[in-house]
Amino acid sequence: MKMKKLIAALSMVSMLAVAVTGCGSSKDTSADASSDANADTKTEQSGSEWDSSNDITIVSREDGSGTRGAFIELFGIEEKNGDEKIDMTTEEAQITNSTSVMLTTVADNEYAIGYVSLGSLDDSVKAVKIDGAEATAENVKSGTYKVSRPFNIAVKEGLDNEVAKDFINFIMSEEGQSVVEENHYIAIDDVKPFEGTSPSGKAVIGGSSSVSPVMEKLIEAYNKLNPGAELELQTTDSTTGMTSAVDGSYDIGMASRELKDTELSEGLQATVIATDGIAVIMNKNSSVDNLSSEQVKSIYTGEALTWDEVIE
Structure with a gap:
């Protein structure tokens, strides 16, 4: 009888031990799951940040566009060959055939840069400062913002x-x-x-x-x-x-x-x-808010290929 009681007691102890171990495993699994979820969230947040190592998407206007003609002249994106002026815009540039398409293209691409008439600027994109001056009608009139035509x-x-x-x-x-x-x-x-x-x-x-x-x-x-x-x-x-x-x-x-x-x-x-001023525009998620005239030229001539070449 005593032996049966001893065996029963030992069995009970074993069951309790297994239960405790199971509870511990369940707790650890839950903690790991929570940790993994936090890691995934951080990864998603990190992925949404603007990354300057990405290639620049250069967007320009079509040949015959007055805005393109004024833009390349004002930023020196042309070379003189006698009486002829040669447009040095990189062949990698995406070409749009209207102001509205330009705005849409830049608004849809976080790493794009383009240009539009200041009067056509809307809140789908942002205008960056050029040489420290904001693209406003007041600054065009005062001569502070020099990109005008x-x-x-x-x-x-x-x-x-x-x-x-x-x-x-x-x-x-x-x-x-x-x-x-x-x-x-x-x-x-x-x-x-x-x-x-x-x-x-x-x-x-x-x-x-x-x-x-x-x-x-x-x-x-x-x-x-x-x-x-x-x-x-x-x-x-x-x-x-x-x-x-x-x-x-x-x-x-x-x-x-x-x-x-x-x-x-x-x-x-x-x-x-x-x-009218010409606004240099970027996607609203871009971290770039100010460019020099030389930086704009380096982008549009294809000298700078990624954003970190421009801003770092």
Whole structure:
């Protein structure tokens, strides 16, 4: 009997020992799982951080774009070969054919860099400082932000379209220039109140996609004063704007740059309707907030390939 009791006691002790060991294993497994979960969270957080070792995605505009022409000139991304200027933009650059596509492309890529008209800038991307100056209309006007260019319209000498002429008078009036200023561009000084003649008929305006947004606002404002006029806006590029003004396809051509000597020699008369900055843009997740002019040049000529080559 005593032996049976001893065996039973020993069995009980063994069962308790196993139970205690099992509880200990369960506790350790739970702690390990918690530790692994924390590690995974840290890995995910680390993965979401902007990494300067990544390649730079360079985004540029198409040939013929006035914004591209002004950009490469202002940042020295061109070389002179006699009277010819050679665009040195790297062949690795992605090419976009409009301001809206440029904004979307940069907004969708954390390591992208691009450029747009300051007046077209929206909150889908961020504009970086250039040489320490913020890209604002006030800084363009004061000369602190030096990356700027004129917005031009051009007509063929001897223009006889009364609607086009009246519309140009509106653009260059106090009322027209207030529209320019309201849309974050630099207005022309010393303008007078509009004195229109309210002609009826149609005029075609076309060219630069950078000038197009403010031109659309100018057309809306003019139509309120002269509903009998039909103004058709075609958004293409600066070069097309000038060639189409020469051949008569457009009554008014738009260019987001100075006119070339060859264009002026073909009988075009240019008028500056506003001054615009060019904003260098990056994805909002980027850690880069300030670039020098030389850094921008090194990126667009392909000298710098990764972000840590630029910012470190």
